[in-house]
Amino acid sequence: MSETAVPLSIRDLTVAWHRKPVIWDVEFDVSAGELVGIVGPNGAGKSTLLKSVMDLIPRVSGRIEIFGRPWKDQRQRVGYVPQRESVDWDFPVSVLDVVTMGLFGRIGWLRPVLKRHREAAQRALERVGMGEYADRQISQLSGGQQQRTFLARALVQEADLYLMDEPFAAVDAATEETIVEILREMRASGRTAIVIHHDLHTVPEYFDSVMMLNMRVVAQGKTEDVFTRENLERTYGGRLTLLEEATEAMRRQEKSL
Amino acid sequence: MSGHSVVQHFLTLRLLPALLVFSLAAERLAAEEVDVAGEQGASGLRVILLQDYNTRVVLFGATVLGLASGVTGSFTLLRKRALTGDALSHASLPGVGLAFLLAPAMGVSPKSLSVLLTGAAISGMIGAATILFIRRLPRLKEDAALGIVLSVFFGGGVAILTVVQRTAEGHAAGLDSFIYGQTAAMTSGDAFVIAVTGLLTIAVLLAARRPLTLLCFDEGFAACRGYSTFLLDLLLMACVVLITMIGLRAVGLILMIALLIIPAAAARFWTESLPRMIVIAALIGGCSGFTGALISALAPGYPSGPVIVLVCGLLFFLSFLGGTSRGVLIRSVRRRRLNDSIDREHLLRGIWELREGDACGVSEPPSPAAGAEELLKIRSWSVSLLSRQILRAAREGLVFQRSDGAVVLTDRGRIVAERLVQNHRLWELYLITHADVAAGRVDREADAIEHVLEPELIERLKKLLYSRSAAPGIPSSPHPLESATPVVSEKLDTAEGGA
Numbered sequence: 001m002s003e004t005a006v007p008l009s010i011r012d013l014t015v016a017w018h019r020k021p022v023i024w025d026v027e028f029d030v031s032a033g034e035l036v037g038i039v040g041p042n043g044a045g046k047s048t049l050l051k052s053v054m055d056l057i058p059r060v061s062g063r064i065e066i067f068g069r070p071w072k073d074q075r076q077r078v079g080y081v082p083q084r085e086s087v088d089w090d091f092p093v094s095v096l097d098v099v100t101m102g103l104f105g106r107i108g109w110l111r112p113v114l115k116r117h118r119e120a121a122q123r124a125l126e127r128v129g130m131g132e133y134a135d136r137q138i139s140q141l142s143g144g145q146q147q148r149t150f151l152a153r154a155l156v157q158e159a160d161l162y163l164m165d166e167p168f169a170a171v172d173a174a175t176e177e178t179i180v181e182i183l184r185e186m187r188a189s190g191r192t193a194i195v196i197h198h199d200l201h202t203v204p205e206y207f208d209s210v211m212m213l214n215m216r217v218v219a220q221g222k223t224e225d226v227f228t229r230e231n232l233e234r235t236y237g238g239r240l241t242l243l244e245e246a247t248e249a250m251r252r253q254e255k256s257l
Numbered sequence: 258m259s260g261h262s263v264v265q266h267f268l269t270l271r272l273l274p275a276l277l278v279f280s281l282a283a284e285r286l287a288a289e290e291v292d293v294a295g296e297q298g299a300s301g302l303r304v305i306l307l308q309d310y311n312t313r314v315v316l317f318g319a320t321v322l323g324l325a326s327g328v329t330g331s332f333t334l335l336r337k338r339a340l341t342g343d344a345l346s347h348a349s350l351p352g353v354g355l356a357f358l359l360a361p362a363m364g365v366s367p368k369s370l371s372v373l374l375t376g377a378a379i380s381g382m383i384g385a386a387t388i389l390f391i392r393r394l395p396r397l398k399e400d401a402a403l404g405i406v407l408s409v410f411f412g413g414g415v416a417i418l419t420v421v422q423r424t425a426e427g428h429a430a431g432l433d434s435f436i437y438g439q440t441a442a443m444t445s446g447d448a449f450v451i452a453v454t455g456l457l458t459i460a461v462l463l464a465a466r467r468p469l470t471l472l473c474f475d476e477g478f479a480a481c482r483g484y485s486t487f488l489l490d491l492l493l494m495a496c497v498v499l500i501t502m503i504g505l506r507a508v509g510l511i512l513m514i515a516l517l518i519i520p521a522a523a524a525r526f527w528t529e530s531l532p533r534m535i536v537i538a539a540l541i542g543g544c545s546g547f548t549g550a551l552i553s554a555l556a557p558g559y560p561s562g563p564v565i566v567l568v569c570g571l572l573f574f575l576s577f578l579g580g581t582s583r584g585v586l587i588r589s590v591r592r593r594r595l596n597d598s599i600d601r602e603h604l605l606r607g608i609w610e611l612r613e614g615d616a617c618g619v620s621e622p623p624s625p626a627a628g629a630e631e632l633l634k635i636r637s638w639s640v641s642l643l644s645r646q647i648l649r650a651a652r653e654g655l656v657f658q659r660s661d662g663a664v665v666l667t668d669r670g671r672i673v674a675e676r677l678v679q680n681h682r683l684w685e686l687y688l689i690t691h692a693d694v695a696a697g698r699v700d701r702e703a704d705a706i707e708h709v710l711e712p713e714l715i716e717r718l719k720k721l722l723y724s725r726s727a728a729p730g731i732p733s734s735p736h737p738l739e740s741a742t743p744v745v746s747e748k749l750d751t752a753e754g755g756a
Contacts, residue, residue, distance in 0.1 A: 018395070051477075054480070054481045056477060056480050056481060072483075075481070075482070075483050078481070080477075080478060080481045082475065082477045082478055086475070086477055087474055087475045088337075088474075091335065091473070091474045091531075092335075092525065092528065092529050092530055092531045092534050093470070093474065093530070093531055094529075094530070097531075098474075101470075101471055101474070101475070101478070104467050104468070104471060104482065105482050105483065107467070109464060109465065109467060109468065110464060137529045139529075153478075173717075174713075174717065
């Protein structure tokens, strides 16, 4: 049964973009009720990893299971918080409309949005401290409020596993506090969250385990065990690694064909 | 916003040719005027009164076309794929010519509109597939794909039509009316095809409005919720092809794209809600279609496409000016209101700060009052601006003018003033302690920002700053007031220099 299966298990995952490998040989297991941080330099393949979990990009090899089953059977149990820069905030919808989008799967194509749907969206907004902003036009939101709106849209799904792409990027202190609080509530209720994170100072405070990624997994495990200066240097090391040089050579060759 | 560049593209590339074609047709018509003038008067009346069955169906067809274009255009504009429609409509021309040539061989009449439109749809789809293919090639971007498909297919279409025109029945078929549109050539059967296809497209888009909204707003999220973005894009593209196809007769392929973009872009000036935007875009499109077809029916010989597009352009211009959400007028009114309220806040704060020192040691301090000369000194205001602001503030019950001319804060005015002074000084303090701004400069910096501070932000400022200083309430000014403020000192400098 899915209760005994781990929330996310990745075996032998390799993803390539136009034949240029982006991540190699990722092996990864997440236990239930864990807050996992993914850190690594720009272009390390962090977003790619999340997207390949959701089958948004094709993979070269690898098997990914969510609670013991493939993605397409478990979609409803996964909530996704994309990077907020990925959308045009000048879109003609209100904050409540955006949060309601998290319920579209449940509402269906033709049935009207009912009062209980709107109430669920409103509750999610209140959880992230945005209750008063429900009717606000999304173009009027600050960066932190945009992020909280996205978080509310994922919360309203009541998923068991959350994937978040840089939720803490360029947000104000109040938003950061809110997100941390929500993450801890999730953990307390046995939910799991995998969060791409860029602020190394707060990693030990926020996350139970950490995955250090730079095209391949440099280290992973309990934060206190693996989040060491030595591993950080290996992850963010200034000089190009052999691996990167090899991929760069492949990319150049591909272009010259 | 990329929508703006798209709109610009139209105003230059589409509306101008529309005007040109329109004026050429007008000239041609003027030459024939002598023969038809008498006839025209009588038939014009019949058209306006909608007595002709044929006129009624044609108008109905053109209106439904406009409605459907507005709905489809709203989605493609928000998907930022507005120009794809242009390439698709140009790509349909070879299909029209080939369908005409091949129809007899397949045993159908080459003059039937459905046959020609099926040809148009097929070649439009091939065009769409070609765009998708070219975009996948490395180092070629979407704009290049659109340009290539648009020009090559249109070139091919013109070449085929030239061949068709040489044959006797080809010349009579009036295929060139597909380029600029000719509602006069529309039969009631044609109008029926247009209306049914248009209504069908509207129904499909409304049924798929939720996934499509998600696709346009956040593609990645749509995909992870299990919607196939490829199929949704294909659905949207298919609707564009259908609309373009039925638009060929009335608007013509060159100007069809205007009907797909202009109503949706114009609707954006009126609302911030997607359902309302779709309705408004449909209305603008429908109104343009109706008016264009009516004018074309009144004066046969005028190509209806340019008329429809010009009506569209006019409605766009009106929306641009008068749109209640983003129109130029409403925005300038809003800016004026904001400036007024900023000036009024400065007035209240000025009066309060002038009398701030006087209240010390008095158990029941009098209401703060200040003369006009004093107020003129602390701000670079003109006399007329100041008196206008005093009148406004008085009307709102924030101040009143004493018989000696001094401006006195009412109780309500005083509460507002105290809040403003507090916000201003909190922000000054923050700038000095947390942002390393020099004390002499903070007054100006705070001036610019204090009016937009939200209550939430003020609370956080209080939390941050009051933990350091003992006394809550209104902090004292971190810099000397009055003559030492930069504004005044500058003014004094220039005055001395002048003397």
